[in-house]
Amino acid sequence: MVNRKHILGGLLALLAAGVAVAAGADLGNTQKQATNWTAIAMFGIFVGVTLFITKWAAGKTKTAADFYTAGGGITGFQNGLAIAGDYMSAASFLGISGLVFANGFDGLIFSIGWLVGWPVITFLMAERLRNLGKFTFADVAAYRFAQTPVRSFAATGSLVVVAFYMIAQMVGAGQLIKVLFGLEYTYAVVMVGIIMMMYVLFGGMTATTWVQIIKAIMLLTGATFMAVTVLFQFGFSPEALFAKAVQVHSKGDAIMSPGALIKDPISAISVGMALMFGTAGLPHILMRFFTVPSAKEARKSVGWATTWIGYFYILTFIIGFGAIVNLVQNPGEFYVGGEIAKGLKGGGNMAAVHLAKAVGGDLFLGFISAVAFATILAVVAGLTLSGASAVSHDLYATVFKKGQASSEDELRVSKITTICLGALAVVLGILFEKENVAYMVMLAFAIACSANFPVLFMSVLWKDCTTKGATIGGFVGLFAAVALTVMSANVWEAVLGNPKGSAPFPYSSPAIFSMTLAFFTIWLVSILDNSEQAKKERALFPDQLIRSETGLGASTASSH
Numbered sequence: 043m044v045n046r047k048h049i050l051g052g053l054l055a056l057l058a059a060g061v062a063v064a065a066g067a068d069l070g071n072t073q074k075q076a077t078n079w080t081a082i083a084m085f086g087i088f089v090g091v092t093l094f095i096t097k098w099a100a101g102k103t104k105t106a107a108d109f110y111t112a113g114g115g116i117t118g119f120q121n122g123l124a125i126a127g128d129y130m131s132a133a134s135f136l137g138i139s140g141l142v143f144a145n146g147f148d149g150l151i152f153s154i155g156w157l158v159g160w161p162v163i164t165f166l167m168a169e170r171l172r173n174l175g176k177f178t179f180a181d182v183a184a185y186r187f188a189q190t191p192v193r194s195f196a197a198t199g200s201l202v203v204v205a206f207y208m209i210a211q212m213v214g215a216g217q218l219i220k221v222l223f224g225l226e227y228t229y230a231v232v233m234v235g236i237i238m239m240m241y242v243l244f245g246g247m248t249a250t251t252w253v254q255i256i257k258a259i260m261l262l263t264g265a266t267f268m269a270v271t272v273l274f275q276f277g278f279s280p281e282a283l284f285a286k287a288v289q290v291h292s293k294g295d296a297i298m299s300p301g302a303l304i305k306d307p308i309s310a311i312s313v314g315m316a317l318m319f320g321t322a323g324l325p326h327i328l329m330r331f332f333t334v335p336s337a338k339e340a341r342k343s344v345g346w347a348t349t350w351i352g353y354f355y356i357l358t359f360i361i362g363f364g365a366i367v368n369l370v371q372n373p374g375e376f377y378v379g380g381e382i383a384k385g386l387k388g389g390g391n392m393a394a395v396h397l398a399k400a401v402g403g404d405l406f407l408g409f410i411s412a413v414a415f416a417t418i419l420a421v422v423a424g425l426t427l428s429g430a431s432a433v434s435h436d437l438y439a440t441v442f443k444k445g446q447a448s449s450e451d452e453l454r455v456s457k458i459t460t461i462c463l464g465a466l467a468v469v470l471g472i473l474f475e476k477e478n479v480a481y482m483v484m485l486a487f488a489i490a491c492s493a494n495f496p497v498l499f500m501s502v503l504w505k506d507c508t509t510k511g512a513t514i515g516g517f518v519g520l521f522a523a524v525a526l527t528v529m530s531a532n533v534w535e536a537v538l539g540n541p542k543g544s545a546p547f548p549y550s551s552p553a554i555f556s557m558t559l560a561f562f563t564i565w566l567v568s569i570l571d572n573s574e575q576a577k578k579e580r581a582l583f584p585d586q587l588i589r590s591e592t593g594l595g596a597s598t599a600s601s602h
Contacts, residue, residue: 077224080408081415085223088256088416089237095252099245106452109246110177110431111332116251118339122346125330127254128424129156129321129347130261130354132214132417133483136391138355142362143369143393146287146297149362151304153355155317160348163322164341170502170590171331172340178428179328179494180436183501186582187509188575189445192497193436195516199493200325200432202520204425205470206486207324208463211425212471215418221388222395222411227475234419235468241423242430242460247333250423257420260413262350265357268394268410271401272364280360287366292382297366309550316553320487323494326421326428337593358394365393368400376400422467430459481532484551488527492519492556500564502590505583508576511568519560526552 107113116124134156141149175181180196212231219230241249276282284298291297304310321327331340369376369386376396378384386392398410434455439447447455497516500507527533529547534540568576589595 078222078408078411080404081223081411084408084412085415088260088412092249092253092256093237093240095256096241096245096249099248099252102248103244103246106177106435106449106456108248109453109456110329110427110435112247112251114333114335116333118334118342119346120251120255121330121334121339121343123258123350124251124254124333125327125343125347126350126354127256127258127261127420128326128330129351130258130417131211131421132218132414133210134354135261135265135358135417136218136394136414138358139362139365139394139397140391141303142359143365144390145302146291146293146363146366148300148303150359151300151310151313152317153358155314156321157348157352157355158314159318159321160344160351162318163327164344164348166499166503167322167328168331168340168344169337169593171328172334172337173590173593173596174502174586175332177329177332177435178431179325179498180432180440183497183512184440185501186579186586187501187512190441191509191513192501193440195497195513196494197432197436197441199323199489199497199516199520200436201429202524203323203325203486203490203494204429204432204463206482206489207326208422208425208429208467209470209474210482210486211418211422212467213474213477215415215422216471216475218414218418221392222414228472231468231471234422235464235471238419238422238426238467239460239464241419242426242464243457247427250420250427251333253416253423254420257413257416258350260409261417262354262357264398264406264410264413265354265361267406268364268397268401269357269360272360272367272397275364275367283360283363283367287363290370291366304550306549308554312549312551312554315557316484316487316491316551319491319495319553319557321490323490323498324486325432325490325494326424328494328498329424329428329431337596361394361397364401365397369393369396372400426460426463426467429463430456433459477537481527481530481537484532485524485527488523488552488556489520491553492523492560493517496557496560496564500561500568502586504568505587506568506580507564508568508571508573508579510571510573510576511564511566514567515560515562515564518563519556522556522559523552526556 102113103109105113134153138149138152141152143149171179171182174185178196178200180193180200183196184192212234215234216227216231219225219233220227223230241253273280273283276286288295288298293302296302304313331343334340334343370382373382374380376386378387386396388395395407395410395414399407402409434452438455439445439452443451493516496519497512500515501512526547529545530549530552531545532550534545534547535542
C-alpha cells in the first residue's frame, strides 16, 4: 500500500532497534509543514514546568552522588515511571504504531521484544545492580576485577551505545519538529541540545528523573485517550476493529499474519535477541537502578516500569490499527496529494500523529506533537547523563585518578563532559540530517546486547570469569556487532551505496552471532587464564555473591 521506504524511514531514525531491519530510508525526505502554534504553546508549557523543576533540583544537587543518582532518594514507584519515560521513546510511540499501520500484526515483534527484556532485568539484574553498584554499570562489572581494563571497556561500550542512540534521537528530533511544528531542522536540533543541557547541567539526575516522569504521564495519557476513542468507534470490540482494518487495508488478510517485515527465522531470532538483551545492556537504563535507596525499591521500580511499558505497547498496537481504519478512509486529509499511493503526509511514522488529529482535532494534535518532542528531550537527557558518568566516574575518577578524585572534581568533569556531549550531539545531528540513520539504533541495541550485557552477566553470575575474559570478550562482542552491522544490507547497500544483493552479511541483526561470540570468548579466555590475578578474582567471588544477594555493604541513599 504505502512504499516501504516511506513507512520505515521518513522522519524517525528513531525507529528503534529493529526498524533498520525493514528498510533503508532517507530521513531527509520530510517536508516542512505550516507552523503549528498549538503544539508550540503546549511544548512551551512543558519546557517551562520542567525548567522550574530543574531550578528546584539544582538546589539539591551538591555532590557527585546527587548528580548521578539523585542521592539514591527516588522511590520505586517514581523510578518505575521514570524508567518507562526513559524507555518509551518516540521510536516506540511513532515507530511501532507506524509499523503496525503499514504491516499489521508484524509490527508487534518490536513491542514484544522490548517488553520481554524487562523480566530478564527483573530476575537477573535489578537487585544485583543496586547492591553492587554506585553510579554506573561498570561499578558492578569491575567489582572484583582489575579496575583499569574493565572500566575502560565499560566506558567505551557505554559511550559507543550513547553516541549511536543520540545521533538517531537528534536527527529524529529535527525531522519531527520540521513536520510537526514547522520549524527549521537546524534550529530544532540546536533547541533540543540547549534545553537538554540545561536539564542535565543544573539539575542532574533529579531533574532528568522528573522530566522523564512528567513525559511518561503525558505520553500514557495521550496514548490512552487515542486508544479509547478508537475502540469506542467499534463498541470496544477489538475484533470489530481488526475486521474493519482487514477490509480497508490494501494487504487485506495479510496484515493479520507474520512474515511481511522479517523474512527468515534467523533474522527474527536475532532481532528478538537484540531487543531483549540489548535492553539489559543500555547504560542509561542500567543507571536508573542506582537512584533508588535499596534492592527492594529496585525490584519494585522494575515491576512498575514493566507494567507501564507493557500497557503502553498494547496501546501502540490499537493506535496502529486505529490509524488504518481512520486514515485510509480519508486520503484527502492525510495522504500526499490525497492519493494513497503517494504515502502519508510526513512519512509512515506520522500515522499516530495523524490519528490524533482524526480523533481529537487540532488541539489534541498539538498535545501529541508536544508529547513526541518531550519524549525525545527526556531520552536525550538520560543518554547524556549516562555518557557523562562513564567519562567522569569510570575514566577520570577511577582509571586516571586511581580512585583518588574528590567528589567536587568528579562533578566538575561530569559537567564539562555534559557540555561536550551536548555540543557533539548537536553537531552530529546537523551533519547527519540527510543520512539514513535508522540502522544506528539497531546498532546501539546490538552493541548493548553483544558487549555490555555479556560482561555484566558473566562478571556477576559466573565465579570463574576473570578480568582478561571480561575485557577481551566485551571488545570482541563490540567489534563483531559493529562489523556485521556494516556488512548488512541496511548499511552496505542503503548507506554505502553498494549494489542491491551484494551485502556480505545476509541477516537483519548481528545479535545472534556477535552475542554468542562474546559469551564464548569470555568463557574461553577466562578458563585459559591461570594467572595469580585470576586466582585472586575467583577467590573474591563468594564475597561478591553475598553482597549482590543480600546488599550487605551496599551504598546507601545520601541524606538531604
